[in-house]
Amino acid sequence: MGNPGRAMSLRLFVTGDSPDSAIAIANLRALFPNGDGAHVEIEIVDVQQQPARGARDGIIVTPTLLKVSPAPPCRVLGNLTNREALRHLLGIQ
Amino acid sequence: MSETPLLERMRTGLSGLDQALGGGLPRGRTTLVVGSTGAGKTIFALRVLAEGLRLGEGGVLLTFEESPKDILANMAAFTWAPSRRVSTRLAVMDGREVRTAFRNGSFDLVGLLSAVEHRCRRLKARRIAFDGLDVLLDMIDDPAVMRREVYRLSDWLAAHALTAIITAKREPDEAELPSRYAFLPFLTDNVIVLHHRVVGRTALRGLRIVKCRGVAHSSNEMPMLLSSAGLEVVAPRTQEMEHRIYAERISSGVPRLDTMLDGGYLRATCTLISGDPGTSKTSLAGAFAEAACARGERTLFVSFDEAGEAIVRNLASVNIRLARFVRSGMLRMFSVPAGGTTPEEHTLRIGSLLLEHEARCLVVDPVSALIHAGASEFAGDAVLGLLELAKRRGITVVMTSLLAASSANEDDTAIGISTVADTWMRLSYVAAAGERNRALTIVKSRGTGHSNQVRELILSSQGLSLVDVYTAGGAVLMGTLRRQKEEQERAEQVRAARVEQVQHDEMISAIAETQTRIASLRDDAGRKKSALRLLKESSKVRAAAGAANLAVLRRLRGADLAPKRSKRSAVGPALRRSR
Numbered sequence: 001m002g003n004p005g006r007a008m009s010l011r012l013f014v015t016g017d018s019p020d021s022a023i024a025i026a027n028l029r030a031l032f033p034n035g036d037g038a039h040v041e042i043e044i045v046d047v048q049q050q051p052a053r054g055a056r057d058g059i060i061v062t063p064t065l066l067k068v069s070p071a072p073p074c075r076v077l078g079n080l081t082n083r084e085a086l087r088h089l090l091g092i093q
Numbered sequence: 094m095s096e097t098p099l100l101e102r103m104r105t106g107l108s109g110l111d112q113a114l115g116g117g118l119p120r121g122r123t124t125l126v127v128g129s130t131g132a133g134k135t136i137f138a139l140r141v142l143a144e145g146l147r148l149g150e151g152g153v154l155l156t157f158e159e160s161p162k163d164i165l166a167n168m169a170a171f172t173w174a175p176s177r178r179v180s181t182r183l184a185v186m187d188g189r190e191v192r193t194a195f196r197n198g199s200f201d202l203v204g205l206l207s208a209v210e211h212r213c214r215r216l217k218a219r220r221i222a223f224d225g226l227d228v229l230l231d232m233i234d235d236p237a238v239m240r241r242e243v244y245r246l247s248d249w250l251a252a253h254a255l256t257a258i259i260t261a262k263r264e265p266d267e268a269e270l271p272s273r274y275a276f277l278p279f280l281t282d283n284v285i286v287l288h289h290r291v292v293g294r295t296a297l298r299g300l301r302i303v304k305c306r307g308v309a310h311s312s313n314e315m316p317m318l319l320s321s322a323g324l325e326v327v328a329p330r331t332q333e334m335e336h337r338i339y340a341e342r343i344s345s346g347v348p349r350l351d352t353m354l355d356g357g358y359l360r361a362t363c364t365l366i367s368g369d370p371g372t373s374k375t376s377l378a379g380a381f382a383e384a385a386c387a388r389g390e391r392t393l394f395v396s397f398d399e400a401g402e403a404i405v406r407n408l409a410s411v412n413i414r415l416a417r418f419v420r421s422g423m424l425r426m427f428s429v430p431a432g433g434t435t436p437e438e439h440t441l442r443i444g445s446l447l448l449e450h451e452a453r454c455l456v457v458d459p460v461s462a463l464i465h466a467g468a469s470e471f472a473g474d475a476v477l478g479l480l481e482l483a484k485r486r487g488i489t490v491v492m493t494s495l496l497a498a499s500s501a502n503e504d505d506t507a508i509g510i511s512t513v514a515d516t517w518m519r520l521s522y523v524a525a526a527g528e529r530n531r532a533l534t535i536v537k538s539r540g541t542g543h544s545n546q547v548r549e550l551i552l553s554s555q556g557l558s559l560v561d562v563y564t565a566g567g568a569v570l571m572g573t574l575r576r577q578k579e580e581q582e583r584a585e586q587v588r589a590a591r592v593e594q595v596q597h598d599e600m601i602s603a604i605a606e607t608q609t610r611i612a613s614l615r616d617d618a619g620r621k622k623s624a625l626r627l628l629k630e631s632s633k634v635r636a637a638a639g640a641a642n643l644a645v646l647r648r649l650r651g652a653d654l655a656p657k658r659s660k661r662s663a664v665g666p667a668l669r670r671s672r
Contacts, residue, residue, distance in 0.1 A: 015203040023198070047204045051211030054204060060155075060188045060229070062204030065197075075190060077232065078198035086197055 008090070009068040011043045013059045020079040024063035027080035031087060100307050103220075103256050106144030106173060107137070109326030110285075110300065113315060114308055118283060120219075122306070123250050123257040125277055127270055128287030133298065133317070133324050134260035135159060137287065138222035139168050140323050141258050142183060146175040151182040151216035153209060157192070157225035161185035164224075171323045184212045191229055199235065202242045206249045213253065220256050227261040230274060240276055247280050270303070282306045288314060297435050300326050316437035316475065325441050327478060343388070343454075343489060346380025346413075349559035353535060353544040358516060361487045362539070363480050365460075367494040368520030372531050373552055374493035377520070378456045379408040379415065380557050381491045385454040386418035393425050393452040395443055397462035401426025404458075412556035425450045431462035437475040439463050444482050455483055460492040480513055515539040520550065523571050530572035533559060549575065 012028055014021035025044060032040055047054030047062060057066060065076040067090060080086050102116035111117045118124055118141075128134045135158075142152035156164055164185055168174050175183060186208065213221065223229075223246075233239040250257045259281065263271050269286050270278055278284045283306060288299040298317040302310045316327040342356035345364075351357040358364050358381070366374045378394075385392045394415075396404055405415045405426065418424035427446055429439070440463070447455060457463065464472045483490045492514070516538040522529040531550040535543045548559040549571045562571050570578050 013204060015201075015207060018201060018203050020199055020201055027198075048207045051207055054208045055186070055211060058187050058190045059208060060186075060191050060205045061200045061202060061232075063200060064194070064204065075194040076197045077191060077194045078196050078200045081198035085195075089195060089197075 007039055007041070008070065009041045009043075010090075011045060011057070011066040011068055013045050013047050013054055013057070013062055013064045013066070015062040016046060016048050018062065021063050023079040023081070024065070027083055027086070028065065031083060031090075031092060104144050104148065106140045106147075107324055107326050109315065109317075109328040110302075112328040113302065113326070114305060114310055118256065119305070119307060120256050121251070121254045122282035123247055123259060123280075124283040124285060124305075125281040126258055126260045126285050126287060127263050128260070129263050129265045129267075129289055132287035132289040133319055134262075134287060135164065135167070135224050136171075136319065136323055137285075138224050138258045138260055139164070139171075140173065142220050142222055143168065143171075143173050143175050145220040146179040146182055147173075149179075150220055151213070151218035152220040152222070153184045153186065153212050153216065153218045154222045154224060155186045155188050155205075155209060157188040157223075157228035159224070160189065161187050170321065172321055173323060182216050182218075184216055184218075186212065188225075188229065191232055196232060199233075199238055202229075202245055206246070210249075210253070213255065218255065220258075221250070222258040222260070224260050225262065226259050227274065230261075243277065243280050269301075278303070283308075287317070298324075300324075316435070318435065318438040318441055320438065320442065322445070327437050327441065327475065339487065343390075344381075344384040345377070346382075346384035347377070347557045347559060349548065350377075350533075353546075353548065353559070354516070354538060355541045355543060358489060358491070359540060360489055361484055362515035363483070363490040363492065363513065364516040364518065365492050365494055365514035366518050366520060367496055369496055369522055372520035372522060373411075373550060373557070374495070374520055375404065375458050376408060376411050376413060376552060376557055377518075377550075378458050378491045378493050379404070379413040382424060382454065382456050383408075383413050383415055383418070385489075386415070386423045389423070390453040391423055391425075391451050392418070392454040392456065393427060393443070393447055393450050394456045394458070395446075396426065396428045396458045397431040399428065399458075401428040404428075410554065411552045412554055425452070431465070435475075436463050436472040437478075440475040440479040444479055447483065447486065447488060453488055455488050455490045457490070457492040459495045461494045461496075477513060516541065516543075525571065525574060528572045530575075532562070532571065 010028070012024060014024060028042065032042075045053050047059055061077050063077075063079055065080060065086075067074045067076075074089070076086065076089065101120040102111075102114070102118065103120040104111055104117040105114075126134050126137050135156075138154060142154055145152045154164065159167075188205075209221065212218065230239055230243070233242065259277075261271070261274055261277065263269070263286075270284070284303040286301045286303055288297070288301065290297055298319060299314040300317045301314040302312060318325050318327075339360035339362075341360040342351075342354075342358065343360055344351050344357045345354065364381075366377050368374050375396075382392050382394050394401065394404070401419075405419060408415055415424055415426075419426060425446070427443070429442075431439075443455075443457070446452075460476060464476060480490060482488075517536040519534045519536050521532050521534070523532045524530075531552075533548045533550045535545070547562055549562050551558050551560055560575070562575060
């Protein structure tokens with residue numbers, strides 16, 4: 001399911017250097033080992049630095065991963081420890 | 094965290110709660126509000142924020158259950174909805190995303206707090222509410238993590254000197270404080286539980302302060318109700334009975350009753366009129382209302398289960414004319430179905446209507462319907478609370494109470510209202526000679542020398558009136574029997590009067606006759622006197638004439654002085670002849 005060839009836009013909201021935030025960043029990067037830059041756009045937002053951006057997307061807890069596109073958008077709460085589930089959710093082979 | 098030696102209080106806007114807490118919740122502290130669905134948690138939180146806005150304090154609400162749009166729309170319906178101007182200082186943040194989000198690993202509330210902090214700083218917020226925090230906590234599987242995050246939250250709140258309301262849901266069958274969040278009460282300074290249960294068909298609401306650090310408070314459940322004024326908490330009644338005492342008497346609307354009561358009802362007292370159905374309790378109460386309005390005193394007439402217009406129309410048939418006062422606004426008829434609402438809700442509404450109408454007199458018809466509404470355990474307190482409000486405001490109250498026809502002890506009115514009523518009148522039927530008549534007794538009347546006699550209450554198109562009853566051989570005569578008795582007495586009086594009249598007339602004519610007789614006798618005597626006089630005169634004349642003749646004769650005869658004898662002898666034969 002899903003099409004890895006299509007462009008994907010992800011936004012990860014973190015808070016500074018909290019442990020869960022660091023783990024989430026590592027887990028997300030591990031999902032794209034080949035640096036799948038052409039197809040995946042990952043933006044990391046620190047809500048402590050940019051509270052307005054967190055507010056705009058209704059971010060309550062951190063880390064929160066927001067799949068902006070392709071539709072439908074979805075959000076994942078947590079440090080993304082379960083990479084298998086995440087891969088499944090995002091439709092990545 | 095800046096600890097002031099004396100706890101600064103923050104008004105919640107729920108006046109009853111503020112009263113029970115001695116001014117409000119302690120500022121800068123966190124209050125956990127627990128309640129089942131529909132218990133009023135969100136409204137509680139909104140009320141606290143709205144009060145802050147009113148006092149110039151910004152606020153932030155983070156909602157995990159309802160949409161911000163719904164919340165703002167709901168708030169706008171309440172009488173205390175913040176004005177457009179101040180509502181710019183309220184931010185409603187949507188936390189519902191967490192419900193639909195996927196969970197993947199652990200997370201913390203740091204992001205939440207930085208987002209909230211951002212808003213708080215911008216709005217200069219001093220009050221913050223987390224509505225439905227349990228939704229967020231349920232996302233955290235690990236109890237240790239949950240505890241850690243709640244600590245983080247409470248530390249953050251304390252550090253920012255924010256006064257917080259955290260609401261959490263409780264399942265209907267759960268304990269007052271759910272064991273799932275057993276640690277929450279320990280991490281919060283204050284805990285308030287909102288109750289919402291259904292007894293019979295009526296929803297009963299209550300509020301209980303489980304704990305409030307540093308504040309002396311009652312831990313008893315207080316009745317609460319939800320109306321357009323939001324949540325209203327009925328604070329425990331104050332023990333002191335400091336009311337202004339009035340000595341003024343005001344008319345009951347029935348002149349004879351005023352006489353029986355030493356001039357009427359005392360101002361700012363409560364009169365209870367109890368009786369069986371149809372004993373004209375409402376008419377007596379209506380007469381009071383009419384008299385009050387006629388004196389220019391604004392009056393509130395609360396009727397249960399009967400429309401105000403119907404009462405006005407019915408009372409007009411006994412010459413109690415209320416329609417004109419309704420039109421002029423002097424009288425406010427307030428009619429409400431008794432069922433489906435709790436007594437405390439009724440009494441609070443009546444209380445606010447009293448203030449709104451600036452009423453000086455109040456009629457509650459019947460108070461028994463109010464008491465039996467919803468089978469609430471607070472009924473007695475609710476009514477007493479209303480009476481106390483009325484007393485404090487100098488409002489004179491007349492309440493009717495329906496006695497259950499089957500009631501074993503008919504003097505046993507519901508929940509001892511009769512003990513708080515200053516005057517208690519009982520209306521009853523006296524059945525005799527195939528008819529039922531209404532009898533009125535004054536059972537008690539504080540501070541009033543009152544008649545202990547039974548009176549018959551009569552309704553007619555002329556109005557209400559009280560008449561004396563007859564007691565004959567220990568039985569009280571009323572209605573037809575009384576009228577018969579009256580008729581009988583009246584006939585006797587007429588007969589006696591007639592006899593007297595006749596005697597009087599006879600005497601007059603007797604006197605007249607006697608006087609006539611006296612007059613005629615006097616006439617007779619007069620006539621006889623004149624006859625006598627005439628007689629005397631004529632004999633004198635005759636004598637004179639005789640003497641003259643004799644002198645003439647003597648002269649003619651040339652005789653000597655004649656002796657008397659010869660004169661007599663000369664006359665004697667002539668007199669004898671004439672006889």
